[in-house]
Amino acid sequence: MPRELWKGNEAIAESAVRAGLGAYFGYPITPQTEILEYLSRRMPELGRAFVQAESELGAINMVYGAACTGARVMSSSSSPGVSLMMEGLSYIAGTEIPAVLVNVMRGGPGLGNIAPAQSDYNQAVRGGGHGDYPRIVLAPASVQEAIDLMALSFDLAEKYRMIAMMILDGSVGQMMEPAEMPALQEPHRREFDWATNGAMNRERRILSSIYLDPHDEEKTNLRLLKNWKNVQANEVRYKEYFLDDAKYVIVGFGTAGRVALSAVREARALGIKVGLLRPITVSPFPYEALDQLTGQVEAFLVTEMNMGQMLDDVLLTVRGRVPVEFYGRPGGVVPFHDEILDEIHRLASGPLAVSTDPRDSWLARMYSNLKVTAQ
Amino acid sequence: MTTENLVYERPEAFTEMPTHYCPGCTHGVAHRLVAEVLDEMGIVDKTIGVAPVGCAVFAYNYFATDFVEAPHGRAPAMATGVKRVLPDRVVFTYQGDGDLASIGMGEIVHAAARGENITVIFINNANYGMTGGQMAPTTLPGMKTSSSQSGRDVETQGYPIKVSEMLSTLEGVGYCVRRSLHDPKNIRLAKKAIRAAFETQVRGLGFSMVELLSTCPTNWGITPVNSLKFVEEHMVPAYPLGDYKVSDAVKQIKI
Numbered sequence: 001m002p003r004e005l006w007k008g009n010e011a012i013a014e015s016a017v018r019a020g021l022g023a024y025f026g027y028p029i030t031p032q033t034e035i036l037e038y039l040s041r042r043m044p045e046l047g048r049a050f051v052q053a054e055s056e057l058g059a060i061n062m063v064y065g066a067a068c069t070g071a072r073v074m075s076s077s078s079s080p081g082v083s084l085m086m087e088g089l090s091y092i093a094g095t096e097i098p099a100v101l102v103n104v105m106r107g108g109p110g111l112g113n114i115a116p117a118q119s120d121y122n123q124a125v126r127g128g129g130h131g132d133y134p135r136i137v138l139a140p141a142s143v144q145e146a147i148d149l150m151a152l153s154f155d156l157a158e159k160y161r162m163i164a165m166m167i168l169d170g171s172v173g174q175m176m177e178p179a180e181m182p183a184l185q186e187p188h189r190r191e192f193d194w195a196t197n198g199a200m201n202r203e204r205r206i207l208s209s210i211y212l213d214p215h216d217e218e219k220t221n222l223r224l225l226k227n228w229k230n231v232q233a234n235e236v237r238y239k240e241y242f243l244d245d246a247k248y249v250i251v252g253f254g255t256a257g258r259v260a261l262s263a264v265r266e267a268r269a270l271g272i273k274v275g276l277l278r279p280i281t282v283s284p285f286p287y288e289a290l291d292q293l294t295g296q297v298e299a300f301l302v303t304e305m306n307m308g309q310m311l312d313d314v315l316l317t318v319r320g321r322v323p324v325e326f327y328g329r330p331g332g333v334v335p336f337h338d339e340i341l342d343e344i345h346r347l348a349s350g351p352l353a354v355s356t357d358p359r360d361s362w363l364a365r366m367y368s369n370l371k372v373t374a375q
Numbered sequence: 376m377t378t379e380n381l382v383y384e385r386p387e388a389f390t391e392m393p394t395h396y397c398p399g400c401t402h403g404v405a406h407r408l409v410a411e412v413l414d415e416m417g418i419v420d421k422t423i424g425v426a427p428v429g430c431a432v433f434a435y436n437y438f439a440t441d442f443v444e445a446p447h448g449r450a451p452a453m454a455t456g457v458k459r460v461l462p463d464r465v466v467f468t469y470q471g472d473g474d475l476a477s478i479g480m481g482e483i484v485h486a487a488a489r490g491e492n493i494t495v496i497f498i499n500n501a502n503y504g505m506t507g508g509q510m511a512p513t514t515l516p517g518m519k520t521s522s523s524q525s526g527r528d529v530e531t532q533g534y535p536i537k538v539s540e541m542l543s544t545l546e547g548v549g550y551c552v553r554r555s556l557h558d559p560k561n562i563r564l565a566k567k568a569i570r571a572a573f574e575t576q577v578r579g580l581g582f583s584m585v586e587l588l589s590t591c592p593t594n595w596g597i598t599p600v601n602s603l604k605f606v607e608e609h610m611v612p613a614y615p616l617g618d619y620k621v622s623d624a625v626k627q628i629k630i
Binding site: 071 | 419420421422423425426432435439440441442443444445446449452453454455456457458459460461464465481482484485489
């Protein structure tokens with residue numbers, strides 16, 4: 001396929017279609033609405049199902065119903081809308097069926113704004129819905145990567161009968177970049193042995209998330225965890241940049257990771273031995289890769305477009321063995337590469353101490369940089 | 376003349392499982408009518424049911440069809456998802472009044488407005504049964520429930536919602552009627568309506584719903600027989616039986 005200029009949201013929509021999407025259910029919300037708009041014309045043109053639902057609640061439960069039939073199905077939304085979908089996600093998780101959800105994140109909490117943010121990391125990675133359940137979360141940093149991860153999301157969701165979420169910030173959704181599309185596939189309608197698609201000449205099937213006997217629910221919880229251990233063992237994905245001789249390593253996902261890469265390249269040109277680890281699966285998180293680096297480096301810098309959410313996963317891995325520093329721009333602000341470069345200089349000029357919460361010194365620096373005072 | 380006449384047989388659309396419903400509750404009657412219709416239409420094999428949250432949460436244990444179990448109120452959305460990817464299957468939801476008329480009002484109105492080709496069996500027993508008889512949107516004015524203990528005060532707790540009347544205003548609705556399960560005559564009429572609703576769906580004539588006035592002796596705190604009388608004397612006047620919408624295309628159906 002030739003490389004074409006694609007807008008992130010439309011590229012996500014088209015790559016889902018190419019991956020055999022059978023049904024899409026969604027609700028308008030900025031900055032992801034182009035996914036809904038694109039599919040509103042593309043899906044019917046291919047004879048596939050599209051419904052603009054009455055709400056995100058409606059949309060996710062339509063996804064739930066369609067997913068029960070074994071069809072490839074997805075929804076997409078942005079932060080406040082994804083909050084509304086948490087009920088459905090919990091049920092989907094409890095029913096152990098595959099479904100894909102894209103969250104084009106914006107600044108929050110509350111109505112917040114429509115600018116790019118990464119503040120739904122905890123909601124995506126830790127759960128968000130009620131109950132104890134794991135989910136796969138992928139974080140692209142470019143339009144091409146979003147295209148590639150879209151198909152992977154469906155494959156992983158079906159392989160593990162699990163929710164696969166793709167989280168990106170509004171800038172990847174809104175940006176245009178040259179990218180290559182995969183070939184068009186027919187809608188997937190696999191004959192899963194669990195699908196409730198009408199009991200034609202077979203034993204009838206029930207799909208439910210109810211386990212009234214607590215012992216059955218406990219077994220279900222344990223089965224979910226065992227399944228998750230397989231995901232952790234086989235599906236961790238990340239990108240490494242300049243890590244071989246790195247004394248300092250930046251950890252950042254999505255756009256924050258991409259901006260950090262520009263800063264890393266500049267710092268390298270100045271002779272600073274800094275590298276970047278960019279998690280692609282933020283869940284399962286690349287704990288092992290990070291753990292190995294901990295023995296090699298002098299300090300980590302975590303960069304995020306939030307108040308330090310993935311930071312907790314890094315702290316859990318590093319466990320105080322080397323200093324971990326944090327630099328975030330929350331609220332819908334995207335950091336410039338020179339801000340990250342300044343942070344790299346700060347790391348390289350040392351000395352750094354291991355702190356219990358790297359947010360403390362970051363907060364002090366933010367107040368000083370922004371020339372605002374703590375209220 | 377044979378000495379043995381078969382007068383009762385379990386419908387094929389039923390499993391062998393005994394229901395968990397309270398003595399005197401009309402859920403069992405409603406289930407039976409749906410099962411008989413599925414049998415008569417020969418569609419057991421291609422039907423997918425959507426169970427609600429409420430007393431009928433375990434409906435999937437009793438019907439021999441494929442079944443999914445929806446979050447509270449979301450059955451019409453789930454049914455939409457199933458039907459849109461499997462338009463040649465028969466999809467029905469079975470919902471109570473708390474599920475359909477309170478938490479799920481958005482889902483039912485929009486499924487009806489879209490003219491989703493699904494069938495809804497709506498049980499109106501004027502209270503939340505499973506959680507122990509709290510006030511529902513359908514609770515009658517002055518009716519005592521565990522959350523309207525002096526009787527529903529319309530000044531502070533509002534008025535009952537008449538779902539069939541509301542939904543019948545929507546263009547997407549092909550068939551929308553209210554029936555009652557309080558005596559054999561009305562039960563027969565209810566079955567005819569359920570048949571008409573499923574016939575509406577298999578012909579692709581839009582959204583179909585049958586509202587069934589039902590009893591809840593346990594939470595109403597009266598005997599099963601008095602519950603039937605309560606339906607006749609108090610619920611039927613508040614929720615008049617009748618055909619609220621039968622589209623011209625549905626009127627042409629000959630069964």
